[in-house]
Amino acid sequence: MRRAALLLTVLLAACGAPPSTLTPPAPIASAPSANITAYGVVQFTVGGAIDPQAVSSTTIGGFTFTRGATTTYEDGTYRYVNTEYTVQNTSTVPRSNVTLLAAGASNTIPGTPWRSFRLADGTLVDGISNPALAADLAKQVRPTHGTTGAATPDLGVVRASFQAYQEADVTPLTGKSGVTNAFPWGFVTTKAGGNRTLQAGQSGTFTLSVRAPKSTNVTGFTLSMVAVTDTAVRTTRDLLERASDPTGSATTARSSSLRSTNGGVTVEVVRLPADPGVSSCTGCTTVSVSNLRLTGTSGAPTSFLLTPPAFQAGPSAIMVHRQHTATLLPNGKVLLTGGSNEQTATELYDPATNTFVAGPNMTVNRREHTATLLPNGKVLIAGGFHIGDPYASRATDLYDPVTNTITPGPTLTVGRYDHSATLLQNGKVLIASGQGLGGTILTSTELYDPNTNTVTPGPTTIAARYSHTATLLPDGKVLIVGGDGTNGRRWNTTELYDPATNTFAFGPTMSTGRTVHTATLLPNGKVLIAGGVGDDYLRTTDMYDPLTNTLSRGPDMNSIHTWHTATLLPDGKVLMLGGITVDSAYNEFLQEVTESYDPGANNFTVGPNILRARSFHTATLLSNGNVLVAGGYNGDATTELYVHP
CATH class of the missing domain: 2.40.128 (Lipocalin)
Known part of the structure; x- marks a missing residue:
């Protein structure tokens, strides 16, 4: 995890830098159902050394926005950027539920609320310099609640600032006061303790938080937003929250707190499609948002935040x-x-x-x-x-x-x-066991060195095995699991290869023998061992903990999976896909069921079916977060794409 203070400034959309004084524009009255009033467009620039002379605050529409600390967290896939802002009500009247809604303006990338992106090498990408790349980045950089660590949301009432709306709530803002395209999401201001009404002269805070794939190399951006007030008290469960709080307990607690600290008002909870984690709470209403538009217009959206995972036919x-x-x-x-x-x-x-x-x-x-x-x-x-x-x-x-x-x-x-072939931390490749001439089951290993382009014999494994798995652990060792042995035996044993000593040692024993299974390294360092064939066709799992060098039973999958694939997704979940299963009479047939393992909840949930049941296929995580599923028995030359939000 890395933390870094990033340069941040607030810029006015109209001229690119804040003036010393500004006459507030007339408020925009929206549709009566939305009860939203707008006060002008503001552009917030974060990171990337976009403007070394940037000032720290500006005033617009009776509000002063002052930047605070910026923190950045990284995991293996994403960069999470959080910037704290203080919002002061400089008018003479109370202002409630002050929200910064994403808004396209005359100088933003067409169809987006983003003015530009700054890459790690200093390149500025906008709608003029590189319109194709700018449009692609706008689809990948996504708003979230404030994070306290990589993929760990802060679910408190103050930093849970991300707010989703229905399209009908924001449609009346388009075309008003410099807003060329209003988007149904933003960040809401809250005072310490949770009250959302800023009396004259009072201040609150909001956290502008985004998640960008590290592969994009985005380190900074300028985001255009319109300052609004809202008569409704709202809160939202975002993608990170759904993953970290599957029962919805944090959402319920936050809603109850907002209700009590805002005079007993009804709190509107915006939830994801078919999200079972949002439970009812006293004084709450629930609004389902099936899709949350990131780019495009309401009539012609081009990307969404909340699209449920689905399979699409590939080439x-x-x-x-x-x-x-x-x-x-x-x-x-x-x-x-x-x-x-x-x-x-x-x-x-x-x-x-x-x-x-x-x-x-x-x-x-x-x-x-x-x-x-x-x-x-x-x-x-x-x-x-x-x-x-x-x-x-x-x-x-x-x-x-x-x-x-x-x-x-x-x-x-x-x-x-x-x-098996495993890339070691020293750059060499450990090639282990398998079948040789005459179907001989091998204990031999060898090491490929890319520096010398040579192969040398390695140490022998403790057991002869094939169709096993070999997983590189965070400490540099390799965990060898299961596989087929002699006389039809399915190994329940494991062993550990240590490149420091170039030796194999016994590991812990699994709950059952298994072969043609999967073994997936999780973000928490543990290894999920799933499915396969043992004395029976398996839906069981085992969990290896390298800190204690122990194996324990994991949760059962919903279906049998053997000769399947397991793909670690960007959100830390594991997608189990296809394979072979059996009916009650032990007739084998190809599996079309998918399911995902959630390390936070330690359970499996059924996902969308693949378009074509298949086994002996591949499932590859792409740089854009989707999964390419290719070939296999019954898959033939077909492919499909698992599109992950």
Whole structure:
């Protein structure tokens, strides 16, 4: 986690810098149902050294806005920026529920409330310098409640500032007082203790908070907003809150506090689509917002904040792929290699164009191989089942995304397939176990060194296994879990590889033997081991804790999943997708059910069905937060995209 103070200023939309005096514009009376009055457009600039001479406060419409501290938190996927503002009522009358609503203006990126974005390298992106990139960034930078750490919202009445509205509430503001496009979200001001009425001369605070994917390199921005007052006391459950507080207890407590500190008024709770976490509270009404527009107009929206996850048909791949690999490249594309009828073919998916193009051929045909992204950006393709002699391949290939070429790599010491390949913290790749010639189950390992482009023998594993998992832990060790052993045995054992000593040691034992399962490293450092086949087809899970080196039973999944995929999503949840399941008579059939594991609630919830039931497929998290699901049995050459809000 990183904290940094970012430069912040308040700018007037009309001229780009605050004047010494300003005559407040006439209030805008909106539709009677909304009871919203607007006082003028203000632009808030955060971070990125956009204006080194920026002043810290300005006055507009009888309000003075003064910047406070800015903090930035990062996790593996997102950057969270929080800026505290003090709002003083400089008029002679009380002002209630002072809210800064997102608003397009004459100088903002078309169809958005954003004027510009500043990237980590200092580049300023706006609607003139790079309109395509600016429009794309506007879809990815999203408002949230104030955060106290990466993906950890502050759910108190003061810092839970993010507020959603219905489109009908804000529509009357468009076209008034410099507002070219009013958006149904903003940030509400609250006094210490929770009261939202600013008497003449009184001050309150709001937290302007956004979440930007780290892949965008956004470190600063200018956001245009219109200052309004609102007769309704409102509060909102945002995406982070739904993840961290699934029961809705914090929302209920916040609503009750707002009711009591604002004279017993009815509190309007805005909730996400079909959100079961918002419970009823005395003196509350609930409003469901099915979609919250981020860009576009109310008549032609182009992106949403609250769209529920869903699957969309993707482009067809050029070839049928099963038991193949899919690797996310540094340029955002996805490399598919081999599979099916032991292909030599590769192809590349480009999310920018949503298309596949043929890639270079591998030197040998292969399936049940591995493909590992190296620190230098290349991909090591190793081993696999090969049509030819020998069928347990010793060949490796190196794919270079810069030149889009494949060249032969060093030869493995042992031919293998159904093995594992794990990138270590020292940059080497641990290639472990699998099946060799004659179906021999292997204990051998080897280490690939990209600095010397060589493979050397490694230590032997304690147990011979294949179709196991190998997960890199935060401490640099590798957790080997389960798999098939000799005589049809499904291992319930684990072992730990320590690169510091180059040895394997026994790990804890699982609750059951399992093979063709998944093992996913969670943001909290634990490993979720799910599904597979043991003595039965499994819906059970185990949880490995590296701090205590122990395994414990996790929650059961809602359905059986084996030969499935598990993908860690940007919000920290894990998407379980497809595979094979059985009915009560133990007839096997392909699984179309998906479900997600929530580490905060420690439970699984059923998600949308995939469009085409499939197993032996791949599911790759893209840089934009979506998941590319490709190939597999019954999937053939089809793909689909899991679109995650």
